[in-house]
Amino acid sequence: MLSVVIPILNEADTIADVVRFARRNPLVDEVLVIDDGSTDESASLALAAGAQVFTSSMLGKGVSMHDGLMLARNDYVAFLDGDLRGLDETLLDQLYAPLQDGADFVKARFGRSGGRVTELTAKPLLKAFFPELSSFQQPLGGIVAGRRDFLLGLDIEDGYGVDIGLLIDTHLAGARIVEVNVGQIEHDPQPLANLARMATEVSRVIFDRAEQAGRYDIATLRAAAEEERQLSAEIEQLAARVRLSSKLALFDMDGTLLEGRFALELARATGREAALLRHLDQPQADAATRSSAIAAVFKGVPQSEFIRVAKTMPLRSGAAQTLIELKKRGYTVGVVSDSYFIAAEVVRRRVFAHFGLGHIMQFEQRQATGQLRINPFFQASHGCQLHPVCKRNVLSHLENIAGQRFEQVLVVGDGDNDLCLLRAAHSGFAIGERSPALRAAAKAHLSDLPALLDLC
Known part of the structure; x- marks a missing residue:
């Protein structure tokens, strides 16, 4: 049969x-x-x-x-x-x-x-x-x-x-x-x-198989493919790729869509947990400095391991179903993460979001260089007045792409790094217990992601 x-x-x-x-x-x-x-x-x-x-x-x-x-x-x-x-x-x-x-x-x-x-x-x-x-x-x-x-x-x-x-x-x-x-x-x-x-x-697939079969030296092509991957995180590329509706829903990744933090799971998987913990949640360091220090911890980690961890980390219950329903209601749905674009792109596909944004880890020969490039979406002179690198700036760039302010913006996050973006939204929601400040500023605290659908 x-x-x-x-x-x-x-x-x-x-x-x-x-x-x-x-x-x-x-x-x-x-x-x-x-x-x-x-x-x-x-x-x-x-x-x-x-x-x-x-x-x-x-x-x-x-x-x-x-x-x-x-x-x-x-x-x-x-x-x-x-x-x-x-x-x-x-x-x-x-x-x-x-x-x-x-x-x-x-x-x-x-x-x-x-x-x-x-x-x-x-x-x-x-x-x-x-x-x-x-x-x-x-x-x-x-x-x-x-x-x-x-x-x-x-x-x-x-x-x-x-x-x-x-x-x-x-x-x-x-x-x-x-x-x-x-x-x-x-x-x-x-x-x-x-x-x-x-x-x-x-x-990419044909060149990759040609190299595996010994028919082509693909080092130069890999560099070009890596450049193409990085460019897909840029403002101009997203503007060409995603048609924004009048309603926008933005979700944090770590602790919101994922159960846990990507960098921590990657560090555990690669024997770098102790080195990572020295840099996590350092209030004295600005976001860009802290992110660059964390990126250096992962120097030498294969690109495939970043992808594997992003694919296998458990999602919060109901994450995909919630985002699909928001899409049905006319929202453009995005994943906005202070972590790495390579992970955010995998997770956005797991939850069926329209786009994912994160900072760009550099790779050479399919291994992390430990060098980080801050995504321009997180920087804007007309955005957040408190932080030069902030998720709030993502919203400013998306409004520029749309050519107007959105009729409805909802934001869901779990940490202090979501606070500026949440305050700029029409409706901001906190999930998890990490940030008392976020919970205080939010419209509501979600017990789970599907609860959002009754509130928007």
């Missing part, structure tokens, strides 16, 4: 039809829809159509695919996109048949040319570094199937690079890949901003 996994994000127009299509096939005994924090009715429509619906463990198509693999009961798993139209009734049979004949991975090709990222990015790079894969017509296509045990053994990319990563990794593993023609298929077009991010991710 066959499990069908469908990652979705705001696919209300099509998801019910895709679920019903999958359930009609007698080979299929479970349809698993993994919701990436949709703010429309996608999840409820999928459930009504007969799917089992789960919330992804973190924002990103690749994460949703991995979640589906973990949940699937069958030995064979097929993946469909949630925005498909015009599906041939034999599509799943065509994906399943090669698996029965011993294939490890089956990739669909369909009757249209590849999209812009496929033609301008993926195919030229495959031809350069993996010419043996250049014959695949839709290397970025998301309609695939494979043996569950084999796929779980691969390092599945989190985001837009997942499909090209699966193709290359399967090839490098020496597995048998079969391409099948499944006829005409219609997809919803992607916005241009999404295509730019997709091209960046696809390029």
